[in-house]
Amino acid sequence: MASFQYKGARGGKPCAGTIEAPDRRQAIALLAGQGIQLQQLDEEADSSGSGSGGGLSLRLGGAKKIKPRDITILTRQFATLLEAGFPLARALEFVSRQQSAGPMAEMVADLSTSIQQGQDFSQALSGYPNYFGNIFLSMVRAGETGGILDAMLVRLAEMREADEALADRFKSAMTYPAMMMAAMVIALGVMFAYVVPQFATMFEDMGRALPGPTQILLNAGDFAATWWPAVVAGVVVAGASFKAWVKTESGAFQWDRTRLELPGLGNFMAQFAIARLARTAGTLLESGVNLVDAFASAGEVSGNRYISHIMQRALAEVRHGKPLATALADAPVIPVLLREMIALGEESGQVGPMMQRVAEVYDRQTREAVSGITSIIEPFMVLFMGGVVGMVVIALLLPIFEMSTGGV
Structure with missing residues (x-):
């Protein structure tokens, strides 16, 4: 079991604490079941549970956190590949191969694994609330529902840029x-x-x-x-x-x-x-x-x-x-x-x-x-x-x- 520190809101009021779960996704599911709107989730440094790649706090090897501009570039890459006709899973694999070792590579690899396991893109992204907020997730869900994910990612990239x-x-x-x-x-x-x-x-x-x-x-x-x-x-x-x-x-x-x-x-x-x-x-x-x-x-x-x-x-x-x-x-x-x-x-x-x-x-x-x-x-x-x-x-x-x- 891994321990995760979280920050969020429940009933419109801020809340924070620690929760134990086998991996990051199950921690998110448990918090959602408690009515907590998650804002930040980090695995404790001394946690003994390894989990999947998504269970890491994105501070591997002392690396810096992913910058907002990196997320914008990543969004633009996804949008370009999807517009070019790449399936989402293949686009993620392609972007994953382009990343050098570090927190961004870990995150993209984890997203790719999640898609291959049958998760929706929005569901996979929700495992990283520090980088993909409610607006990002809402637009991705709208794109998935309407079959226009590529267009939504283009809009997201343009808005962030x-x-x-x-x-x-x-x-x-x-x-x-x-x-x-x-x-x-x-x-x-x-x-x-x-x-x-x-x-x-x-x-x-x-x-x-x-x-x-x-x-x-x-x-x-x-x-x-x-x-x-x-x-x-x-x-x-x-x-x-x-x-x-x-x-x-x-x-x-x-x-x-x-x-x-x-x-x-x-x-x-x-x-x-x-x-x-x-x-x-x-x-x-x-x-x-x-x-x-x-x-x-x-x-x-x-x-x-x-x-x-x-x-x-x-x-x-x-x-x-x-x-x-x-x-x-x-x-x-x-x-x-x-x-x-x-x-x-x-x-x-x-x-x-x-x-x-x-x-x-x-x-x-x-x-x-x-x-x-x-x-x-x-x-x-x-x-x-x-x-x-x-x-x-x-x-x-x-x-x-x-x-x-x-x-x-």
Whole structure:
């Protein structure tokens, strides 16, 4: 028997624990029988049961976990092979042979074995909830039922690729400011650690009254030299506390709401979340998922708990017969374009295509926003860094200038 640690939800409430089962699939079946919607399942490191390949935690030989981008590539490979006429079992065998040793190879080999044993593809994928979530499984099941698995995998690949491209644009917008800020902190650290102390010694030997800016700088240098361990510890504790708070349900909700209210950046984050929501909802609706389930799932993957909460609240009204566009009429954060396109889609029965158009609009806006943010931030950061370093240099040289001009 193997021991598995699991995380999931039962009756809408989070739950976690340990369960013993002969292998991974039976552990999943046992948890499903208990009404647990599984989110994560890992075999304990000291477990004595070997199970099948699927019973492993995908950390073989100390290998890293499979990345989301790897799953996207795998999905695209499956879609391409199925479109080319490969049977699913043969496609899995082909992809399995292309994988080098590691967790991905173990997973694909296990999926191939499951298909050969007669399992449905969705059933085999459900053994890896860390990598194939509810949306992925729902679309695969819809493809299996309708005989269009290849088309569904194409849609999944396109959706994941678009989401990753959007996330990459967001990261690129944030990377440059972070690097510039780090460079400034390092430059100031070097100056306070090596340059300022030397000037301080020289000024003491001069025995002259120092200008105000210079005295402030030296006091700051003394404070940094004396209290830097406490400052660093304080920053670390504050960062760890913030990270722990954000991981809580209430903390994540409040932080996501606050992010949307940030001047300038909040609008960009809202566009990013709405683009993901609209694309996911559109893909699910076009795959045959009903409107309530499609938007409920889309809200969860939007990347923002506050937007997800707004969507869930609106869907509660939809379940009582109100149109979604009407339920979202007074909802904060939700843009007018999204509401109007939902209304048009509900009138024409084409909500899915309308959501894809909304996603395209906000994709374009995020691209433009990234370009705009980058073009503004680059010169601003250069000027800011130059100004800060320049003020430090001026404060250090001011007494020397006064001496050279005969000042007292």
